[in-house]
Amino acid sequence: MTIQTETGVPASDLTYSKTRGLVANLSAFMKQRKMGLNDFIQKLSTHSYACKHPEVQSILNLTPPQDAELMNSNPSPPPSPSQQINLGPSSNPTAKPSDFDFLKVIGKGSFGKVLLARHRSDEKFYAVKVLQKKAILKKKEEKHIMSERNVLLKNVKHPFLVGLHYSFQTADKLYFVLDYINGGELFYHLQRERCFLEPRARFYSAEIASALGYLHSLNIVYRDLKPENILLDSQGHIILTDFGLCKENIEPNGTTSTFCGTPEYLAPEVLHKQPYDRTVDWWCLGAVLYEMLYGLPPFYSRNTAEMYDNILNKPLQLKPNISNAARHMLEGLLQKDRTKRLGFTDDFTEIKNHMFFSPINWDDLNAKKLTPPFNPNVTGPNDLRHFDPEFTDEPVPNSIGCSPDSALVTASITEAAEAFLGFSYAPAMDSYL
Numbered sequence: 290m291t292i293q294t295e296t297g298v299p300a301s302d303l304t305y306s307k308t309r310g311l312v313a314n315l316s317a318f319m320k321q322r323k324m325g326l327n328d329f330i331q332k333l334s335t336h337s338y339a340c341k342h343p344e345v346q347s348i349l350n351l352t353p354p355q356d357a358e359l360m361n362s363n364p365s366p367p368p369s370p371s372q373q374i375n376l377g378p379s380s381n382p383t384a385k386p387s388d389f390d391f392l393k394v395i396g397k398g399s400f401g402k403v404l405l406a407r408h409r410s411d412e413k414f415y416a417v418k419v420l421q422k423k424a425i426l427k428k429k430e431e432k433h434i435m436s437e438r439n440v441l442l443k444n445v446k447h448p449f450l451v452g453l454h455y456s457f458q459t460a461d462k463l464y465f466v467l468d469y470i471n472g473g474e475l476f477y478h479l480q481r482e483r484c485f486l487e488p489r490a491r492f493y494s495a496e497i498a499s500a501l502g503y504l505h506s507l508n509i510v511y512r513d514l515k516p517e518n519i520l521l522d523s524q525g526h527i528i529l530t531d532f533g534l535c536k537e538n539i540e541p542n543g544t545t546s547t548f549c550g551t552p553e554y555l556a557p558e559v560l561h562k563q564p565y566d567r568t569v570d571w572w573c574l575g576a577v578l579y580e581m582l583y584g585l586p587p588f589y590s591r592n593t594a595e596m597y598d599n600i601l602n603k604p605l606q607l608k609p610n611i612s613n614a615a616r617h618m619l620e621g622l623l624q625k626d627r628t629k630r631l632g633f634t635d636d637f638t639e640i641k642n643h644m645f646f647s648p649i650n651w652d653d654l655n656a657k658k659l660t661p662p663f664n665p666n667v668t669g670p671n672d673l674r675h676f677d678p679e680f681t682d683e684p685v686p687n688s689i690g691c692s693p694d695s696a697l698v699t700a701s702i703t704e705a706a707e708a709f710l711g712f713s714y715a716p717a718m719d720s721y722l
Contacts, residue, residue, distance in 0.1 A: 384455060384457035384464075384466075385457065385459070386459065386462075386464065386689065386690040387409075387690055388408060388409055388410070389406040389407065389408055389409065389415070389417060389690060390406060390407045390409060390690075391404045391405075391406045391417070391685050391689050391690050392404070392405045392406060392407060392685070393405040393673060393676075393680075393681050393685065394680045394681060394683045394684075394685060395416065395471075395673070395676050395680055395681065396416075396418075396676075396680055397680060397683075398420075398531075399424065399428075399430075400420045400421055400424045400425050400428075400430065400434070401418065401419045401420040401421050401424070401462070402418075402419055402686070402689075403416055403417070403418045403419075403467075404416070404417050404419060404685060404689060405417075405469065405670070405673070406466075407670075414469045414670040415454065415466050415467060415468070415469050416467045416468065416469045416470065417464055417465065417466055417467070418464070418465035418467060419462055419463070419464055419689055420434065420462060420463040420464075420465075421461065421462060422461055422462060422463065423461065425463075430533075433533045433534065434463065434533065436532070436533070436535055437465075437531075437532040437533045437535065438453075438456060438465070440504075440509055440532040440535045441453035441456075441465065441467075441532060443507055443509070447499075447500060447503045448499075448526070448655060448656075448657055449496045449497070449499055449500040449503075449526065449527050449528060449529055450500050450503070450504075450528070450529050450530075451467055451468050451470065451520070451528050451529065451530040452467065452468045453465060453466070453467055454466045454467065454468070462689075467530075468528070469670060470520040470521070470522050470523075470528045470530070471522075471523060471665075471667050471670065471672060471673065471675060471676070472520060472521030472522050472523055472524075472525060472665035472667065472675055473520070473521055473665060473674075473675025473676065474516060474517055474519065474520055474521075474675075474677075475493065475516040475517075475519040475520070475521065475527075475577075475581075476515070476516035476517045476519075477675060477676075477677060478521070478663070478675075479516055479580065479581065479584070483584045484581065484582060484583055484584040485581045485582065486662075487582065487611060487612060487615055488648075488662060489581075489662040489663060490578060490581040490582050490615075491615075491645065491646065491648070491649070492649075492659070492661065492662050493519070493527055493581065494574065494577070494578045494581070494645075494646075495641075495646055495649045495651075495654055496526060496527035496654065497514070497519060497527055497529065497574060497577065498574060498637065498640045498641065498646075499637075499641075499651070499654060499655055500527070500529045501514070501529075501570045501571075501574065501637065502636065502637025502640070502641070504535070504570075505567050505570070505636055505637060506637075509535050510535065510566070510567045510569065510570060511529075511532070511534070511535055511570050511573075512534045512535060512569060512570070512573075513531065513533070513534040513535075513551060513554075513573075514529075514554065514570060514573035514574060514576075514577060515551050515553070515554050515573070515577065516577060516580065517531075518530055518531045519577070521661075521663070521665055521675070522665075523665060523667045524657075524661055524664065524665075525661030525662070525663050525664045525665055526657055526661055552593065552596070552597075553576070553586040553589055553596070554572075554573045554576045554577075554586065555597075555600065556568075556569045556572040556573070556600075556627070557572075557600055557601050557625045557627075558627050560597055560600060560601055561601070566627065567632075567636060568627045568630045568632050568633050569627070571622050571630055571631060571632035571640065572622060572623065572627075572630065574622055574640075575587070575618075575619055575621075575622025575623040576623065578615075578618065578619060578622065579619055579623065582611055582615065582619075583608070587605060587619075587623055588600045588603055601625070605619065605620060605623050607619060607620070612645075614643075614644045614645040614647070615645055617643075617644065617645065618631070618643055618644075618645035621643070631643065
């Protein structure tokens, strides 16, 4: 039997040099994907060859204020430490780090870590996202953090969005107490399997589209869809997470213009610095669907300047190993002109009515009555087989559960108090199901 690669070329036809190039592409892709956009721009700005490309120069010259510090060779020093401060009223004033046993690191980000934790009273397992206020304030990202918290509060009614149980803070850290999802990142499974068969890709795309459609109904644009932000639960259903780049209050015809996202998934209008709308999420859905079917995002190149040029100018090329419905879907979602993109006119309704999703009963999908095509087969909360050992092998920092009495803050009392006022949250008792 001929083994097909993600390039669509039979394995037997690959020369040694082509194979080496393919492996190098995948390795570079996975390494680059672990960086956030800010870190990526910082690296890009130091690459003299890439900086000469006109599109890259445009991006670097027009980066928004939150990225400006990365372009500055002499960034301002962080604020000097001060003593613990009162960071505002809390709806859950009794919550504290010592309520939990922090067991394993299961994720990392620009501002902190995600840890598997067991509550000492009810012995339930949670994913606790612990963020360093110092890092957030230094990069002026407090608005994004508060936006994430706001979006999480609205997620309780949707089956494919991670839920927030409550949040609290100490003098130097913010804590999100989230649903614990241990089926693994979609990215992790793609790394292992290279690509998915079309029915599996359709199932995941449908659940993702349902989650995006719900966010859009709340006038929220997600803006950072990628396989790392898509988790599988213990049964194999999709759970969308990480809402730090969400943009709230975007009406059906509203636009925004902040340059943000992940390089491989940036829509053309974002690269062009044009105002963009909720169809940016449908471009990203197309990119993720393409990656599930082919193993790499569309327009990907190890050369970043070339990749950006591909996104802006290269026609979409689809290999003949997918159905006509999938082909039509990808062509609609990855339309460079957002006004012609699938979803521009009637948003999620256009997506779910597309012939690619004709096998999907959307009521059954949202009720989780459809059997997932893959079962992670986890044995319980302690089963971490689907988490990257890069995270789980890392020791849990002693400071995560330390008493707030010993904490120091790296911002002025006034700045920190105003930045995170109202962060803490506990739902009403009847919110628990």
